[in-house]
Amino acid sequence: MQQQVTGVATADLVMDKAALEDAEKRKKRRWALGLLGFFAFTSIATFIYNEYYIYLSVYLWFGLIYGMCLQYGKFCFSSAFRDLFAIRVPRMLVGIVIATLLFGAVSAPITAAGLSTFHAAPVSSHAIIAGAIFGIGMVIAGGCASSSLYKTGEGNMNALIVILSLSLTQALFADVGGWTNNFVPEAWTQSALEKGLPASITVTDGWVDQYLAGYVWNKPAVTYADLLGMTNESVLGAFVGNLLVGILLPAALLLALVYALYWRKGYRKKQQKAGKDVSGLMGELAGYWSMIIANKRTATAGLILGIACALQMLVIQGLRVKFGFKNAGVMLERIGFDFGLSVQGTVFDPGYWYVTTQEAQWVGWTLQKMGIENLDNIYFGFVNGIPNPAINPADWMSFALIGGAAIIALYHNEFKFKKPTWETAMWSVIGGFFMGIGARLGLGCNVGAFFVRVANGDCSGWLFGLGMAGGAYLGVQFFNWWTERKLAKEMESCGL
Amino acid sequence: MKSDLWVVFAVTAAFMGFLIGYGVPPVQEVGLLAMGHGGAAAVEEPADVEAAMEQQFEDLQNLMK
Numbered sequence: 001m002q003q004q005v006t007g008v009a010t011a012d013l014v015m016d017k018a019a020l021e022d023a024e025k026r027k028k029r030r031w032a033l034g035l036l037g038f039f040a041f042t043s044i045a046t047f048i049y050n051e052y053y054i055y056l057s058v059y060l061w062f063g064l065i066y067g068m069c070l071q072y073g074k075f076c077f078s079s080a081f082r083d084l085f086a087i088r089v090p091r092m093l094v095g096i097v098i099a100t101l102l103f104g105a106v107s108a109p110i111t112a113a114g115l116s117t118f119h120a121a122p123v124s125s126h127a128i129i130a131g132a133i134f135g136i137g138m139v140i141a142g143g144c145a146s147s148s149l150y151k152t153g154e155g156n157m158n159a160l161i162v163i164l165s166l167s168l169t170q171a172l173f174a175d176v177g178g179w180t181n182n183f184v185p186e187a188w189t190q191s192a193l194e195k196g197l198p199a200s201i202t203v204t205d206g207w208v209d210q211y212l213a214g215y216v217w218n219k220p221a222v223t224y225a226d227l228l229g230m231t232n233e234s235v236l237g238a239f240v241g242n243l244l245v246g247i248l249l250p251a252a253l254l255l256a257l258v259y260a261l262y263w264r265k266g267y268r269k270k271q272q273k274a275g276k277d278v279s280g281l282m283g284e285l286a287g288y289w290s291m292i293i294a295n296k297r298t299a300t301a302g303l304i305l306g307i308a309c310a311l312q313m314l315v316i317q318g319l320r321v322k323f324g325f326k327n328a329g330v331m332l333e334r335i336g337f338d339f340g341l342s343v344q345g346t347v348f349d350p351g352y353w354y355v356t357t358q359e360a361q362w363v364g365w366t367l368q369k370m371g372i373e374n375l376d377n378i379y380f381g382f383v384n385g386i387p388n389p390a391i392n393p394a395d396w397m398s399f400a401l402i403g404g405a406a407i408i409a410l411y412h413n414e415f416k417f418k419k420p421t422w423e424t425a426m427w428s429v430i431g432g433f434f435m436g437i438g439a440r441l442g443l444g445c446n447v448g449a450f451f452v453r454v455a456n457g458d459c460s461g462w463l464f465g466l467g468m469a470g471g472a473y474l475g476v477q478f479f480n481w482w483t484e485r486k487l488a489k490e491m492e493s494c495g496l
Numbered sequence: 497m498k499s500d501l502w503v504v505f506a507v508t509a510a511f512m513g514f515l516i517g518y519g520v521p522p523v524q525e526v527g528l529l530a531m532g533h534g535g536a537a538a539v540e541e542p543a544d545v546e547a548a549m550e551q552q553f554e555d556l557q558n559l560m561k
């Protein structure tokens with residue numbers, strides 16, 4: 001009798017728990033729909049108010065898709081390198097390389113049609129150094145620039161700290177002058193002065209200013225098509241030069257290297273155990289293929305990301321033609337927002353997926369409002385501007401990216417508010433700092449300086465990636481050393 | 497309950513469809529959608545549009561100086 005009562009009580013408890021979980025899931029889904037409704041309302045209301053706002057809505061909806069894809073595919077460069085170097089698991093890295101390849105395949109026809117909004121970046125060793133600093137930072141922070149955004153959407157407050165640190169570092173680094181001028185080579189200063197920049201830009205006061213105008217701008221901005229003597233906006237240039245030579249071949253080689261070093265041994269062991277023949281070229285090819293399809297989720301997300309990135313370029317280009325401007329700065333002026341435009345009347349308006357500059361911009365805007373002059377440097381004052389974040393196109397994209405990630409996380413019951421500890425917050429701040437420095441030196445992050453550049457055949461993309469891999473390796477080594485040291489200290493204090 | 501997610505995809509797809517429908521026709525109208533020609537060689541108009549935009553930027557820059 002007692003056993004029966006206990007059994008009924010346990011069953012009730014289980015049912016109550018299930019009902020509670022179900023209610024919690026319903027609540028999360030309502031939040032997700034609420035977020036979606038907010039974005040839909042914003043788009044419709046602003047469009048009714050003024051037609052030009054559709055330009056911002058393009059950034060918003062593509063940002064939302066990027067967030068959904070990143071969260072679904074768990075698209076994280078930091079995890080990719082950490083898994084590879086720390087535990088020898090290449091799945092995420094392979095997924096990212098495949099995603100980059102797929103993005104390249106979608107971008108090629110857009111480039112061939114002359115509709116790409118992409119511009120190649122200057123190529124030199126600075127990309128490797130910048131990538132290395134960024135790579136160290138992202139491993140220390142526990143997330144890259146893009147994954148910090150989607151993880152913030154999952155409720156991870158450490159990721160939010162990374163974003164804040166990354167944003168603040170960039171804004172301050174881009175403007176720092178004074179004593180840092182002592183570290184500028186004379187040749188950079190002279191070369192920067194020769195550029196004839198407007199008087200409002202104090203080009204000789206600022207390390208980054210002189211680095212940009214005196215060094216980076218002197219380097220050639222070339223694609224693989226350019227190197228081969230082809231035009232980017234041609235079928236041959238876009239498909240053979242940029243896609244085949246610039247992406248497919250290096251990616252295939254990189255994957256072959258990863259296969260040989262990290263996948264082959266485990267795969268062959270598993271197959272031989274199952275009594276399967278893995279000898280000869282066919283055996284190697286089967287192993288190579290098994291590695292490529294090991295992370296379907298990231299690759300699928302990458303394919304959708306690629307299609308979305310290319311479509312965004314097409315739609316943005318269409319709207320620029322329709323409204324008759326080349327940069328959103330003109331549009332902002334037309335709708336009455338002229339504060340924070342660069343001296344050229346421009347704002348940051350990449351026309352494709354980008355992460356770090358808009359993060360620096362909102363800090364730049366805040367600092368400017370607090371009375372700290374920010375428009376006298378090249379980064380803000382000559383190129384990107386510091387428009388109000390509420391009407392900054394790229395900020396709409398980042399905000400919606402976090403929202404898109406939150407929507408998918410809420411639906412998959414993966415949204416959880418994660419409070420940082422003092423230690424994790426410290427790593428987030430330090431990691432974000434290095435990422436901020438690396439992003440400004442490399443003119444972009446893992447997305448803008450690697451993912452988008454490689455996919456569009458820019459020669460500097462792989463250089464940044466090479467540096468990022470090296471930096472991530474150093475970051476992993478540092479963390480191993482730190483963890484072992486911490487463990488040893490704890491054991492010592494326990495008298496073991 | 498699970499089918500709720502399709503609401504998200506349907507709303508997103510509807511907005512995307514609208515934005516693509518709104519943004520792509522202008523590039524077709526000026527003949528920029530011409531594979532392999534980089535757009536410019538397709539028709540005469542884009543060159544004029546380009547020149548007008550350059551002029552607009554120059555004027556803007558002069559104003560800012």
